[in-house]
Structures are given as structure tokens and as C-alpha cells.
Amino acid sequence: MKNFSIPMGIIDFIPVIFFTIAAIILQRELYNKMSKGAFALFAVGTIDIICAGIAKALYKLLYAAGICDFKVLSDIFFPVQSIGFLLAGIGILAMLIHRQGKNAALCVVPPVFTGTAIFVSCMCIGLAMIYIALCIISVKLKRPLLIIVFVLSFLCSLTMGYLSSKDFAQSYMNWLAQVINIAGQGLFFYGVIAMHKAGLADLVLGK
Numbered sequence: 204m205k206n207f208s209i210p211m212g213i214i215d216f217i218p219v220i221f222f223t224i225a226a227i228i229l230q231r232e233l234y235n236k237m238s239k240g241a242f243a244l245f246a247v248g249t250i251d252i253i254c255a256g257i258a259k260a261l262y263k264l265l266y267a268a269g270i271c272d273f274k275v276l277s278d279i280f281f282p283v284q285s286i287g288f289l290l291a292g293i294g295i296l297a298m299l300i301h302r303q304g305k306n307a308a309l310c311v312v313p314p315v316f317t318g319t320a321i322f323v324s325c326m327c328i329g330l331a332m333i334y335i336a337l338c339i340i341s342v343k344l345k346r347p348l349l350i351i352v353f354v355l356s357f358l359c360s361l362t363m364g365y366l367s368s369k370d371f372a373q374s375y376m377n378w379l380a381q382v383i384n385i386a387g388q389g390l391f392f393y394g395v396i397a398m399h400k401a402g403l404a405d406l407v408l409g410k
Contacts, residue, residue: 205266206377212264214381218388219256225388225395226253232404233298241297248291248329255284285322285329285364292332299336299408326364330357337394343408344401352394359387 226249234242262276334357341349366380 207263207267209264209267211377211381212260212267214385215260215263216257218384219253219260221385221388221392222249222256223253225392226250228395228399228403229295232399233295236406236408237294237298238301241294241301243294244290244297245294248287248289248294251283251287251290255280255287258283281326282322285326288329288333289325290329292329292336295336296332299339323364327361330360330364337398340398340403340406341394343406344398344403346397346401349394349397352390352397356387356390356394359383359390363387 230242230246230249233245237245258276259280262273262280265271265273265276334353337353338350341347341353363380363384366376366383
């Protein structure tokens with residue numbers, strides 16, 4: 204039996220809200236800097252991450268309230284989130300390292316994978332690409348101190364990713380994961396807001 208509580212389920216929506224707002228800001232302000240293909244990858248990736256977070260939080264809330272044990276919501280979290288990070292990472296990094304043209308990228312359907320290792324790899328690679336890109340953009344915005352914010356957020360996200368791959372029965376471990384997740388997404392949210400205020404929308408890449 205899982206040791207979830209209703210407050211835990213509600214609080215689990217906080218990092219989802221942080222990430223959702225930050226992702227929307229990035230989508231809006233990076234749209235004119237990305238090719239159609241890069242933006243499609245970034246948008247789909249961030250939407251995947253948001254949906255995965257909502258699914259996990261909703262699962263905890265439904266379970267804690269005694270409504271149902273809709274295990275599918277929990278099972279899809281890690282695979283969907285991991286692939287989302289990878290897609291978003293490829294999209295935002297492509298914006299920086301590849302000349303952005305007007306042609307959309309080809310749509311490639313990847314094979315279906317199973318097993319934790321592949322999803323851990325996707326998540327780590329995707330997270331690294333996202334945060335590397337954000338750090339580069341921070342330097343271009345002349346806000347190098349934001350690198351510290353994003354590095355801390357990255358470390359929290361990696362830790363949370365590890366904890367998400369485990370099924371802890373102890374309540375304190377779930378609360379620990381919640382605190383780390385809120386801290387990581389809170390830092391991500393703060394960093395994106397700071398970039399927005401620093402003129403992200405008007406930034407011209409390549410200069």
C-alpha cells in the first residue's frame with residue numbers, strides 16, 4: 204500500500220504549475236528564433252513533460268482520496284516525461300547550434316523501447332541539453348549568474364528523476380521527493396522569469 208496523502212497529491216501540482224508557466228514563456232519567446240522543426244520538438248517535449256506531471260499528481264490525489272488506484276497514470280509518468288525532456292532538449296539545443304531555416308524538420312517515428320535504462324538516458328540527455336541551452340542564452344542576455352540557478356535546478360531535476368524511478372513505501376521519502384521537485388521547478392521558473400525580464404523576447408541569436 205502506498206503512503207500518499209491528499210495534501211501530498213495537491214502539493215504535487217505546484218512544480219507542474221511552475222514548469223507549465225516557464226515552458227509557456229519559453230515557447231512564446233523562443234518561437235521566432237526556432238525553425239518549425241525545432242519548435243515542434245520543443246513544444247511537444249514540454250507538453251509531454253507537463254502531461255506526465257499532471258498524470259502523476261492526479262494519480263496520487265485519486266489514490267489518497269480513496270477514489271481509485273489508476274496505476275496507468277503512474278506507470279506512464281517516467282517514460283512520457285523522459286521522452287519529453289529528450290525532445291525538448293533536442294529542440295532548444297538545435298536552435299543554438301543549427302542554422303534555423305524556414306523548412307520544417309522531417310517527422311521521424313522512433314521505435315518503441317521498454318526498460319528503465321533507456322528512459323533514464325533520455326531524461327539525463329534531454330535535461331542536459333535543455334539546461335546547457337538555457338545557460339548559453341543566459342550568457343547572451345548578460346545574466347551569467349543565472350547559470351548558478353539553472354545548475355541547481357538541473358541537479359534537483361536529476362535527483363527527482365532518480366527518485367521518480369523508484370517506488371518508495373515510506374512517506375518521508377515521498378515528501379523528500381516533493382520538496383526536491385518543488386525546489387528544482389521553482390528555480391527553473393525563477394530563471395525563466397529572470398530571462399524574460401532581461402529581454403529574452405528581443406534577443407537576437409548569432410550575435
